[in-house]
Amino acid sequence: MGAKHSGKRGFLERTTSSFVDAMEHAFYAERTARVDGLLQRIDPRVKLVGILALVVPAAASHSFAVILGLFAIAVVLAALSHVSFGVLLKRVWIAVLLFTGVIALPAPFVTPGKVVYHLPWLGWSVTAQGLTSAGYLVLRVETAATLCVLLVLTTPWTHVLKALRVLRVPAVLVTILGMTYRYLFLVLQSAHDMFESRRSRMIGELTASERRRVAASSAGVLMSKTFDLSNDVYEAMLSRGYRGEVAILDEFRIGRLDWAMLSAFALVSIAAFWLGR
Amino acid sequence: MNQINPNGGAPPPAFELSDVTYRYREVTALNHLDLTVNAGRRAALLGANGSGKSTLLRILNGLCFPDEGTVRFCGKPLTEESIQNDGFGFDFRRRVGLVFQNPDVQLFSPTVFDEVAFGPLQLRWPPDQIRRKITETLEMLEITHLKDRSPHHLSTGEKKRVALASILILDPEILLLDEPTAALDPKSASHMIDFLVRAKDSGKTVITTTHDLDIVEDIADECFVFHEGRIAAGGTPAEILSDEALLRTTGLMHSHLHVHKSGQVHAHSHLHRHEH
Secondary structure (H helix, E strand, O other), X not given: OOOEOOOOOOHHHHHHHHHHHHHHHHHHHHHHHHOOOOHHHOOHHHHHHHHHHHHHHHHHOOOHHHHHHHHHHHHHHHHHOOOOHHHHHHHXXXXXXXXXXXXXXXXXXXXXXXXXXXXXXXXXXXXXXXXXXXXXXXXXXXXXXXXXXXXXXXXXXXHHHHHHHHHOOOHHHHHHHHHHHHHHXXXXXXXXXXXXXXXXXXXXXXXXXXXXXXXXXXXXXXXHHHHHXXXXXXXXXXXXXXXXXXXXXXXXXXXXXXXXXXXXXXHHHHXXXXXXX | OOOOOOOOOOOOOOEEEEEEEEEEOOEEEEEEEEEEEOOOOEEEEEOOOOOOHHHHXXXXXXXXXXXXXXXXXXXXXXXXXXXXXXXXXXXXXXHEEEEOOOHHHHOOOOOHHHHHHHHHHHOOOOHHHHHHHHHHHHHHOOOHHHOOOOHHHOOHHHHHHHXXXXXXXXXXXXXXXXXXXXXXXXXXXXXXXXHHHHHHHHOOEEEEEEOOHHHHHHHOOEEEEEEOOEEEEEEOHHHHHOOHHHHHHOOOOOEEEEEOOOOOEEEEXXXXXXXX
């Protein structure tokens, strides 16, 4: 292989490292979901419905104070559920600010209204209404994303999927999503091992054409492996009596805390709708 | 097996294969094979890799069907048509369980609990019975602590035990095991062997594929040696293990370098039932 030497991390290093990152994210989420915090103690169905009940007014409210209040509630829930603010800052708040900020950036300049500032060199006007629109967008997305991430970080993903049944999501879809999640890790591990084995046999960095060839051949091998795996899994399902219809065992139980939290979510949601109308 | 023969004689064999041939395109995996496994017996299918053992297990589990020849399950024809018949198919899946060699294939559910519940749910057991049986099965295999874990967090030994639990919960009369001790560490392998030894008193028919000759006498009452898609020999474990020429021809025994405590290195056959 015509490898060239470089001090920078190569294509294979970056790819294997991104596989490891993806797995670490998932493992972190599963670890947090097992911590003894407030949200972790709630039935996943109550949590799913409750979080949705807060996300909808956050998206629909016309009051800055109400959205800010919902954001504050999300922060308090995070603290009571032992979710690290560092993780929220890195994965949600900064990421959302950057992503939504790009979308909201033109709003202060293109929204008509009272001019509050002139950009000295470009001569563009910044309007109060434009700043308010941009502020609403960023705050709404920050609040909704924080609430959704709290749901995922405090609930095992498998429970989130099962809880979707309460929203009448068909059992077959829940099962497919569950299997996808299950085998994602196996395929990820397989891809990681393939790239590691290549790394262990080469020195230096690959050229651009070699990188493309490695990526294409790896994708092909992975696809072929996945196809074989799917056939084997289907046989394993048939072997245990699968005949085309999916059944799921619901092992959730609603207790006092769940009812109390459901009531609290409902009250906050109704109040947010009323105050932010 | 608790089946009563209507004619009053001995019950029919659990499986009866006659002149079975199975091909993967141009490769012949099973070649005019005849085999009978009687009910309540523990049979070991011995053979080197690629000798057709796993294909045979898939045929016995009604997952694929021979190109030629016939398979009978408890006296009834086992065909693609019969297994699609609701009555027969339902009964067959309840009575025959297969533990795959690769546990990742078998553990497709998001958690261990869901995995063990999958079979009973397909067979429409009542939810309370499923929950009770899950608890009993996990306790029996000493894996209750894994109940809420995802399969990708488990070791190979744990995965194998969960795969076994997912079949044992159905309490099948016939248990098919594909290389149950492959890739296991000694402790996990010994757990699996202990289970197979205990199966002797359960009255179940247990058919195990393996190329591990060290465990054969413990897990089987009879052995069938596979070679190139046929049965090269059959007999008791003692008879088969004493036939060194047969084991060499079929790739189950070979010579390799061996280091003794004294530091002496020499080559001898790879059957580890020896003492120094």
